[in-house]
Amino acid sequence: MAFSSSPARKDPPPLKRRHPSKNAAKSDRLRRFLGYYLPHRALLAADLLAAAIIAACSVWVPLGINRLVSEIGALEGGSSSPQALLAPASLLLAALSAQIGAQFFVDHWGHVMGARIEADVRRQLFDHCQRLPLSFYDRVRTGELMSRMTSDSLWLGELFHHAPEDLFIAGLKFAGAVVVLFLLDPVIAWMVLAITPFAVLLALHFNGRMNRAIARSKQEIGAINERIEDTLQGIRLVQAFAGEDRERAAFERLNSRFLASRVESYRHEACFSLSMDGLAQLLTGLVLAVGAWHILSARISTADLLSLLLTVGVLVDPVRRLANVIRLWQEGYTGFVRAMEILEIVPDLQERPDARPLKVERGAITFESVRFGYGGKGDVLRQLSLTIDGGQFVALVGHSGVGKSTLCALLARFYDVRDGSISIDGTDVRSVTLASLRQAIGFVQQDVYLFAGTVADNLRYGRPEATRAEIEAAARAAHAHDFIQALPRGYDTEIGQRGVTLSGGQRQRLAIARVFLKDPPILVFDEATSALDQDSERAVQAALAALARGRTTLVIAHRLSTIRRADRILVLDETGLAEDGTHATLMVASGIYARLQRGGEGRETTEAR
Numbered sequence: 316m317a318f319s320s321s322p323a324r325k326d327p328p329p330l331k332r333r334h335p336s337k338n339a340a341k342s343d344r345l346r347r348f349l350g351y352y353l354p355h356r357a358l359l360a361a362d363l364l365a366a367a368i369i370a371a372c373s374v375w376v377p378l379g380i381n382r383l384v385s386e387i388g389a390l391e392g393g394s395s396s397p398q399a400l401l402a403p404a405s406l407l408l409a410a411l412s413a414q415i416g417a418q419f420f421v422d423h424w425g426h427v428m429g430a431r432i433e434a435d436v437r438r439q440l441f442d443h444c445q446r447l448p449l450s451f452y453d454r455v456r457t458g459e460l461m462s463r464m465t466s467d468s469l470w471l472g473e474l475f476h477h478a479p480e481d482l483f484i485a486g487l488k489f490a491g492a493v494v495v496l497f498l499l500d501p502v503i504a505w506m507v508l509a510i511t512p513f514a515v516l517l518a519l520h521f522n523g524r525m526n527r528a529i530a531r532s533k534q535e536i537g538a539i540n541e542r543i544e545d546t547l548q549g550i551r552l553v554q555a556f557a558g559e560d561r562e563r564a565a566f567e568r569l570n571s572r573f574l575a576s577r578v579e580s581y582r583h584e585a586c587f588s589l590s591m592d593g594l595a596q597l598l599t600g601l602v603l604a605v606g607a608w609h610i611l612s613a614r615i616s617t618a619d620l621l622s623l624l625l626t627v628g629v630l631v632d633p634v635r636r637l638a639n640v641i642r643l644w645q646e647g648y649t650g651f652v653r654a655m656e657i658l659e660i661v662p663d664l665q666e667r668p669d670a671r672p673l674k675v676e677r678g679a680i681t682f683e684s685v686r687f688g689y690g691g692k693g694d695v696l697r698q699l700s701l702t703i704d705g706g707q708f709v710a711l712v713g714h715s716g717v718g719k720s721t722l723c724a725l726l727a728r729f730y731d732v733r734d735g736s737i738s739i740d741g742t743d744v745r746s747v748t749l750a751s752l753r754q755a756i757g758f759v760q761q762d763v764y765l766f767a768g769t770v771a772d773n774l775r776y777g778r779p780e781a782t783r784a785e786i787e788a789a790a791r792a793a794h795a796h797d798f799i800q801a802l803p804r805g806y807d808t809e810i811g812q813r814g815v816t817l818s819g820g821q822r823q824r825l826a827i828a829r830v831f832l833k834d835p836p837i838l839v840f841d842e843a844t845s846a847l848d849q850d851s852e853r854a855v856q857a858a859l860a861a862l863a864r865g866r867t868t869l870v871i872a873h874r875l876s877t878i879r880r881a882d883r884i885l886v887l888d889e890t891g892l893a894e895d896g897t898h899a900t901l902m903v904a905s906g907i908y909a910r911l912q913r914g915g916e917g918r919e920t921t922e923a924r
Contacts, residue, residue: 344655348648351432351475358428359479365417365425366483372414373632374491377625379407381499384618421480429476436654437468443657448664449729450690457544462537463657467650474647481640485633492630499619499626503605507598507630514594515634521587522638526645528580533649535573542569591635598627664731666749673747675755675836676740677705678867680726684735687718687725695721698735699891703883705740708868710878712908713887719871722887723839726869727756739837757835761842763826765814770799771806773814773825777833786832792862793828795821831862838868884908 352359383403444460496504546553546562553562606620615623680703688694695718703709711719724730725737728744737744744752757777765773774786781789786806790796798821802808814822830838840859860880872878879898886894886901886908894906901908 344652347655348651351435352479354435355428355431358424362421362425362428362480363483365420366480367487368417369414369421370484370487370491372410372417373488373629374495374626375410376407376414377495377622377629379403379410380625381618381622383407384621385616388616388618425476425480426472429472429474432475433468433472436471436651437464440464440468440654440657443660447660447662448731449724450663451660453689456541459537459541460657461544462540463650463653466533466536467653470643470647470650471654474643474651477643478640478647481636485636485640488629488636489633492626492633495626496623496630499623500606500609500615502609503602503623506601506605507627510594510598510601511630511634514590514597515637517590518587518594518634518638519641521583521590522641523645525580525583525587526642528576528583529642529646530649532573532576532580533646535569535576539566539569539573542566587638591631591638594634595628595631598631599624602627664728667746670746670748672751673739673742673744673755678836679703679705679740680837680867681738681741682722682725682735683738685725685732685737686734687721687730687732689730694733696725697891700735701885701892701895703867703869705867706865707882708863708880709870710881710884711869711871711887712878712884712911713893714911717887717889719887720841723758723841723869723871726837726839727753727758754833755835756837756839757830757833758839759823759826759830759841763814763819763822765810765817765822765825767809767812769804769807769809770802770825773810774806774829774832777829781832789832790825790828792831793824795824795828798824827859836866838863838866839870840868841871878912886911 383400387400441464444464493504493508496507542565546566553559602620602623606615606623609615610617610620682699682701685696685699686694687696695716699718699722711722713719721730725732726739726744728737728749731745739752739755766776771783771786774789775781778785783806787796790799790806799806799808808816810816814825817825870878870881878884881898884894884896884898884901885892886906888907894901894904894908896904898912902912
């Protein structure tokens with residue numbers, strides 16, 4: 316989607332979807348579905364060839380057995396020699412061998428093809444989710460995305476494998492079996508054809524009910540996944556509030572609903588299997604009855620009756636395969652549609668086609684008439700204008716909700732402004748590549764996120780090529796080296812998801828060390844020292860001061876030790892930029908800042924005691 320050159324946009328929704336007509340959307344998704352076969356067309360062709368061999372051999376086997384039984388009868392009557400059995404027996408053995416080989420190819424390589432396409436879809440989903448803006452994640456639950464990328468795509472692999480193969484085999488088998496039936500006994504053939512449509516409709520009826528139950532099960536398991544995610548991620552809060560019983564009761568309600576949906580699907584699955592077995596038994600009984608009468612009237616031979624029975628067995632298989640394709644289509648295509656719903660989201664925040672890498676020389680930042688609000692809500696920032704010189708240490712102050720963190724998020728273009736512009740060294744942030752913009756800014760936030768892995772892996776996240784010496788230097792600068800060395804395996808210690816094995820202060824110092832290693836020209840510290848004790852904070856503040864020297868630094872903090880030494884203090888309120896100055900000048904002015912600091916002094920004195 317082309318990027319508009321105009322900086323002013325009127326409250327676009329954070330997420331956009333393409334909105335073609337319903338029929339056009341279905342047609343487009345079907346084309347995309349078939350398009351996933353293109354990179355694997357050679358394997359698809361081989362799979363269909365193997366499927367054709369399976370169908371041909373399945374249809375030919377009853378005729379081969381007919382010939383073999385006829386030769387055996389002739390041998391018993393003395394009109395044939397044993398050598399006459401070699402040709403039909405050899406052909407029958409060859410057909411069975413070819414069928415076994417083709418079946419192995421289909422079962423193995425057909426599933427491989429489906430798994431590869433499934434991996435392609437999952438890869439596209441993951442890549443697309445990486446490009447979606449934070450406004451998307453403000454609205455969508457992680458558990459829902461995980462369900463679409465994992466359980467839904469598992470059904471996709473089965474659909475991509477079985478749909479063309481089963482339809483191909485079913486069509487060939489049905490056509491071939493009908494031809495064989497007419498060759499052996501037209502009366503029985505017409506009788507079978509008359510019964511088959513009713514059996515197919517019955518099978519599709521139960522199959523449809525089973526699919527609806529399975530769809531309900533998918534919804535219920537999605538709700539269970541979300542509940543599990545919430546409970547396990549917040550397990551400390553659950554235990555702190557003794558909420559185990561409440562969580563257990565909530566989970567049991569969801570689990571019971573999921574169980575009920577599974578019971579319903581199993582009931583319809585049993586009815587479906589019974590209808591298939593009943594069809595086979597009904598046809599077998601009718602063929603035996605009519606065939607026996609035709610034998611008595613010398614219209615067919617015993618060998619023909621045996622072939623008819625075998626062919627009826629072949630004829631039931633296409634009905635099963637058709638129902639299986641419909642089931643997989645319901646399960647897999649639903650997952651495909653859910654995947655496409657994500658892939659069809661057009662990120663509101665995109666790079667311009669001519670975006671160029673950002674080159675930071677001084678690090679000067681300009682906000683010009685910036686207006687912004689989240690989603691359809693009111694504005695958080697209204698016509699905000701300010702300029703920060705390169706290399707300045709600037710503190711952002713104000714009550715919660717006035718836009719301090721929002722201002723920093725807009726700088727890194729996690730969100731786009733509604734009106735106005737933001738520039739770095741005179742370059743609009745919307746005209747540069749996102750990667751270069753975010754590489755130029757180092758974030759340390761109050762809510763520290765660490766990945767499952769080692770300490771070194773987490774520190775190296777901003778600079779994958781960093782050496783161990785550079786990692787240790789960054790940790791020393793953040794006063795994290797000593798506690799890292801005290802861990803069981805030092806820098807190679809596994810810290811668990813979100814750094815669960817570390818204290819809050821340790822996690823925060825690792826986050827600071829990660830930014831030290833990244834070494835960006837612009838720094839943003841959002842309450843970065845809030846989890847540190849006073850001794851740790853003093854050490855980190857000294858390191859932060861050294862790191863900030865010569866760099867543009869934005870700090871959101873309430874502690875006086877951080878704010879007092881700032882080159883500038885920007886005080887934000889609901890109207891925008893309310894005050895701008897140094898600590899001394901703002902205290903003399905006795906405005907918002909002075910009132911905030913007088914309250915803060917009381918809190919810090921209490922903390923010191």
